[in-house]
Amino acid sequence: MNFVEKIRAKKGKEKIIMLTAYDYQMAKLLDEVGIDLILVGDSLGMVFQGHPNTKSVTMEHMVYHIEAVARGAKRTPIIGDMPIHSYDTVEDALRNAKRLIEAGAHGVKLEGLHSKVISALIENQIPVMGHVGMLPQTAETYRVRGKKREEAERILQDAVELDKLGVFAIVLECIPESLAKKITESINAPTIGIGA
Template identity: 45%
Template sequence: MSVSKKVTIPKLKKMKERGEKIVMVTAYDYPSAVIADQAGVDIILVGDSVGVVELGYENTIPVTLDDVIHHAKAVVRGAKRPLIVGDMPFGTYLNPEQAVFNACRIIKESGVDTVKLEGGREVAHIVKAIVRAGIPVLGHIGLTPQRVTMLGGYKVQGVDAESAMDIIEDAKSLEEAGAYGVVLEFTAA
């Protein structure tokens, strides 16, 4: 694998087809992005988790679009090879129009390559709208921190057959809506 070529979505698809491991990390600043780039990481997520890790919030809910854009700009300056994903914080994709507007802001103002949003079937129409606008979307299912209160806390998801099937259906819905991949967080093995 050439460490110098920019990672793209078609490149990720080829890696998956060949059974290669795809390495993704989260970073919020220039030094971390430089290190991840030098290490050969394939994808860097600038997550709304910046609120907990860097800004001292108890959860991700207070994180703003401007917070993500600010940190994403630093990551983009530090990492040249990885695909860089900007997270869409809570409340920034309540309807398709708002979602497209905010996804465009993240892409234009920070320079990230794609956006990520949480949810499955309930946000598939929003994913479809963002993709139609020409912005690649990474989905996020399983434990979704923006909905942690509704989930009853930070608990493993998909522990019984019904909830496991719900996660599978969410993944299928996101794929059908045009998402190029999904983050599957804190789910039963």
């Protein structure tokens, strides 16, 4: 059973434990503990580099940190964040996702609903993790999303569409618990909460 099948099999049975690492030492520790997934997030722009947001993170940054994490994590699958503008076109997305896989990622995560990009990645055997709710790459402010009915419906619809496209899991970031529950019950892919 590959890691995608293992993660999908946990839906409704076990919680999925995904933690973030940006370096060899943290990845090694997380690998020894035995979590389900390690995310090398573009949050490294804020947490590791000290920037006010994730918008300054480049593909070179992501490749560098994924390589370091891959040296530390020998068993745990690694998910690499696709930084802003790295998936503006299908061609960009394929080229950049392949770079992250070559660096040591087992799959990629991207923010929002980008149907053509996600379909192309999955058709090319690149596992994709979706991400709805608060999307740091495009957010003007960091706040809970989905409090208003229209926004909640759009987030739910995006999650349903991501599921139909074949993402193996979906990150729910900064949304109300009731919306997270509704999304989780409405789709086949497992969900992973970040402040949700």
